[in-house]
Amino acid sequence: MAEVKLYGWWSSPFTHRIEVALKLKGVEYEFISEDVRNKSPSLLKYNPVLKKIPVLVHNGKPICESLVILEYIDETWEVGPSLLPKDPYERAMVRFWAKLLDEKCFPAMRNAFLSIGEEQEKAKEESTELLKFLEGTLSGNKFFGGDTIGMVDIVANFISYWFIIVQELAGLQVLTKEKFPKLCEWMDEYLNSDIIRENLPHKDKLTAIYQARFLDAAAANAAVAGGGGSPK
């Protein structure tokens, strides 16, 4: 039997992508919890270049980077639902959106949460622009993957769950039903799908973590604004 290990951290949306993909495919795996502030020798051995989670280790061979891992899972375990479509053009669209979500949406939405003043306004505007493009791609479909959950739905998990939590913490009005009705419908569908709902990190625990991060960032921002140097 194949040995599948996932090195990750429970609150990371990047780790969570891999968990969801493995569960959708019905692949059994061992979860190895990695303290990102004190990385294990195994993690450093398996991901010497980037030294970060998630890492999937399949029969001793490591695969790093969540988008790379998702495609690996889809190509390796052909049982269960496909994460990517078969058509080359549709596959290219999935790869384009997955890349955009990671390289543009994630940093913009993190900045909308953690920055202040002009930088925050810019990040909110950029997030809104990007979400408009995303909203446009749903066009009547239940999921980004059509009738079933696909790679873009999984990659966009930080929007459907993590961002909603931090948006509330920071009192933002970026992603609302009024502005993004289709995205909000998609979130409901996604979060209420069996495998997703059963495996989400606990909301209260996640809220506590991001509340602490928000307060740290606010203290750092206040110290910079007041010229007070690093916060104690």
Added chain:
Amino acid sequence: MAEVKLYGWWSSPFTHRIEVALKLKGVEYEFISEDVRNKSPSLLKYNPVLKKIPVLVHNGKPICESLVILEYIDETWEVGPSLLPKDPYERAMVRFWAKLLDEKCFPAMRNAFLSIGEEQEKAKEESTELLKFLEGTLSGNKFFGGDTIGMVDIVANFISYWFIIVQELAGLQVLTKEKFPKLCEWMDEYLNSDIIRENLPHKDKLTAIYQARFLDAAAANAAVAGGGGSPK
């Protein structure tokens, strides 16, 4: 017959990747030169999100982002050499290195060329670290793709050709035969392969462009160092 158009710019390594892939596959295409300072309505229509080159338009359907386009080409035109291997694990390795080249190596090597002082030293160190990992993956193979040119070789074009030019301009000693014998052998093999050699942008023209960019950056750095604000 399929209509294939490539929106790009002759001196861009990202555009060049797509040209090389299409030529390796024997796909005929029309090259549409895009002035990046004055983008055409077609480019903005085909890539409304990122508004940048290269864009491949196949029978009227646009594909953006060079890594996404390369995989599309490989999956669409199965004739000619494969850009990615068939084995899922080897494919994952190709995707990992391609991503790393774009997200880590390219910015570090650009900064090693264009920045000064402490920032430049840091960029040179980071470039050297990353190149060591790359050197390690060659392990006796002629190309990153094994015996034939593959996606990683094509994506790494900015190292084999563009960086060598800018390294000389800036008087850097980052990528040398002494430090990276295997990478230098790979560069020779790659640049002397028929299709690559015949399609490289002209060295003198490229040097002139990057010399101008280097002088602009030097003037901007000097102005910042001298507290003189933006250069005139």
